[in-house]
Amino acid sequence: MSQTNRVLNRILLALAGLVLLAAGTATAAAGILPDIAAFWTAAGSSLMDRAGSLLAAAPLPGPARSWWAVAGVAAPLLAAALSIAWVASQGGGRTPRVARETDGGLGTTVVETGLVSAAVKQALDGSPLILGTTVSAWETRGKTGLRLQLQARQGASPREIADTADQLVRGIDALLGHPLPVLVRITSGTRTKVAGPGRAR
Amino acid sequence: MSQHRVIRRLVRRETHSSRAAASALTAGALAAIFLWLALEAVLALLQQSPLLASPDRLGRWLAGVPANTPPAGLVAAGAGLAALGLVLFAAAATPGRRSRHAVHSDRSAVVVDDEVIASAVSLRARLTAGLARGQVSTTVGRRAVRVLVRPTSGIPADRDKIGTAVDAELATYALDRRITPSIHISREGALGQ
Numbered sequence: 001m002s003q004t005n006r007v008l009n010r011i012l013l014a015l016a017g018l019v020l021l022a023a024g025t026a027t028a029a030a031g032i033l034p035d036i037a038a039f040w041t042a043a044g045s046s047l048m049d050r051a052g053s054l055l056a057a058a059p060l061p062g063p064a065r066s067w068w069a070v071a072g073v074a075a076p077l078l079a080a081a082l083s084i085a086w087v088a089s090q091g092g093g094r095t096p097r098v099a100r101e102t103d104g105g106l107g108t109t110v111v112e113t114g115l116v117s118a119a120v121k122q123a124l125d126g127s128p129l130i131l132g133t134t135v136s137a138w139e140t141r142g143k144t145g146l147r148l149q150l151q152a153r154q155g156a157s158p159r160e161i162a163d164t165a166d167q168l169v170r171g172i173d174a175l176l177g178h179p180l181p182v183l184v185r186i187t188s189g190t191r192t193k194v195a196g197p198g199r200a201r
Numbered sequence: 202m203s204q205h206r207v208i209r210r211l212v213r214r215e216t217h218s219s220r221a222a223a224s225a226l227t228a229g230a231l232a233a234i235f236l237w238l239a240l241e242a243v244l245a246l247l248q249q250s251p252l253l254a255s256p257d258r259l260g261r262w263l264a265g266v267p268a269n270t271p272p273a274g275l276v277a278a279g280a281g282l283a284a285l286g287l288v289l290f291a292a293a294a295t296p297g298r299r300s301r302h303a304v305h306s307d308r309s310a311v312v313v314d315d316e317v318i319a320s321a322v323s324l325r326a327r328l329t330a331g332l333a334r335g336q337v338s339t340t341v342g343r344r345a346v347r348v349l350v351r352p353t354s355g356i357p358a359d360r361d362k363i364g365t366a367v368d369a370e371l372a373t374y375a376l377d378r379r380i381t382p383s384i385h386i387s388r389e390g391a392l393g394q
Contacts, residue, residue, distance in 0.1 A: 001214065009224040014293035016227050020286030028279025030267040037267035037275075044264020051260065065246075072256065073242040080235035086228035090221040145211070148309075155324030158313040159373045162304045169309050181204075182309035183211045188316040 001138035001147050001183055003093035012086065093139045098146060099176055113137045116172055120148065123168055129156040130164065131191045145181040146172065154192050161186050211310035212377070218297030227289060298343060305375040315341035318374070322346060322367055322382070329366035330358050336391055346371065346382040354390030 030037040051068075058067035099111040117135035124130050134149040148168070152161055165184040173179045237252070245255045254262065267275060300315040319339040326348050327337045333353075340347045348367055352358035367382045 001211065002219070004219045004221050006214070006217075006219050009220045010293040013220060013223055013227060013289050016231070017286045017288070017290030017293060020289060021283050022286075024279045024281065024283030024286055026279070027266075027282060028276045031270075031272040031275025031279060037272075040267045041264060044260075048257075048260050048264055069242070069246050073239055073246065076235040076239035076242065080232045080239060083228045083232035083235060087225045087232065090219075090225050152314075152317045152320070154320050156317070157321045157370070157373070158304055158317055159375065161317075162306055162311045162313075165311060166306055166308050179308075181207045181211065183215060184306070184309050184311040185215065186304075186311065186313040186317050188314050188320065192316075192320070 001093070001136075001140060001145055002091045003138075003140060004090050009090075095137050095139045095144060098137045098144060098180070099178070111176060116146065116175070119172070119175065120168060123171065124150075124164070127164070129153055129161050131195055140181075143181065145183065147183045147185065149185045149187060151189050151191055152186050153195060154188075158186055208306075208310045212303045212312060215310065215312040216299055216301050216303060218299060220292055220297060223289070223292045300341070300343075302341075302380070303377040305377055313374075318376075319346070321374075322348060322370055325366055325370040326350060326363050326384075330363050332358075333391075341380070344378070344380055346380050347385065348382060349385045349387060351387045351389070351391050354392050356390075358386050360384050360386055 026036070026040075030040050054068050055066040059065065060067050060070070096113055097110050098113050098116055099109075101109045103109065113135055116137075117133070120133050120135055124133055129152065130150050131153050132151040136147045136149075138145050138147055148165060150161060150165060152158070162184065165186075169182050169184070172182075238256070241251055241254070241259070242256055244251050245257065251258070270278075301312050302315060302318060304311040304313050319341045322341070323337045323339040326332075326339070327334070330337070330350060330352070332350070336351045336353070338349050340349075346367070348363070350358050350360075350363060364382065364384045367384065371380065371382060
């Protein structure tokens with residue numbers, strides 16, 4: 001339910017992949033075709049010469065000597081900052097509150113996730129289908145959504161768990177007064193394996 | 202956004218990978234490379250000795266790669282780079298489905314791990330055939346369920362009965378994508394059950 005921009009992730013991965021693919025193809029081609037190797041060497045040395053003349057073209061007093069040298073520091077720094085921003089943009093959006101209501105100057109009511117979590121835990125206490133629950137709230141597209149993770153007991157029917165979850169969600173709707181988008185995850189984990197199937201089955 | 206579209210979006214995001222790990226790894230590598238380049242550029246500006254190679258030497262080295270490397274090395278390095286590129290591109294282009302299925306619900310988006318489905322199908326098959334724990338194992342794929350039954354030695358298992366029971370069990374789940382079961386009865390029986 002996080003706010004990760006998935007389309008952007010894929011676009012950037014595709015771009016990085018294509019750049020590497022092109023570089024790899026060029027390197028391999030230089031190994032196979034001598035013409036390409038010669039072109040590479042010629043283009044490389046002419047680019048180095050051009051860089052040298054550029055450095056001289058925009059002189060700057062002081063130790064930096066050239067505006068282009070300053071640009072040579074700034075450009076990789078900017079690229080590094082963008083890369084770090086890319087890493088930092090992954091995930092996010094988790095919020096400790098499920099709902100927030102401002103009551104015309106009288107005050108603000110905030111419902112914390114813990115309340116819903118406790119209610120769900122109590123409702124499912126001793127359930128033959130469900131071993132454990134995790135409740136979290138997420139901010140997606142300006143709206144708060146609820147994520148209910150239910151750990152199934154071994155052999156429990158997904159339908160029965162889904163129906164139980166629907167009942168729970170109706171209860172949460174009544175508790176909060178307005179329906180939230182809800183995601184229910186029915187998972188299996190280590191506790192599922194250790195606890196074994198229910199007895200009455 | 203309508204309720205229905207919200208649910209569809211939630212289900213899609215939960216059943217497909219966000220590619221966050223591959224993304225973060227790539228971005229982290231890029232950040233390291235660019236920070237190193239910036240550092241080398243600063244060191245060259247201040248006329249200090251470089252960390253690994255000054256920008257000038259790096260440029261000359263890059264220009265001289267085809268001249269200073271044997272062709273076989275070039276081909277191998279190129280193939281390596283291209284393979285890495287293909288892996289990244291594949292991560293971007295493939296859907297990245299997770300082994301989970303959506304279950305119908307009027308109110309919320311419900312996504313079930315395939316393991317949970319497998320365990321429930323196993324139990325149903327096991328109870329139908331009257332077998333002990335561990336004699337039925339189930340694998341759930343994207344479109345198919347494979348139920349492997351190891352009957353008790355000397356007592357044949359009724360494939361049709363198990364098949365009908367598994368069909369009925371799957372039908373109750375109301376999975377949003379139909380999955381077809383196949384029942385396999387192993388030739389070797391289990392002893393002493």
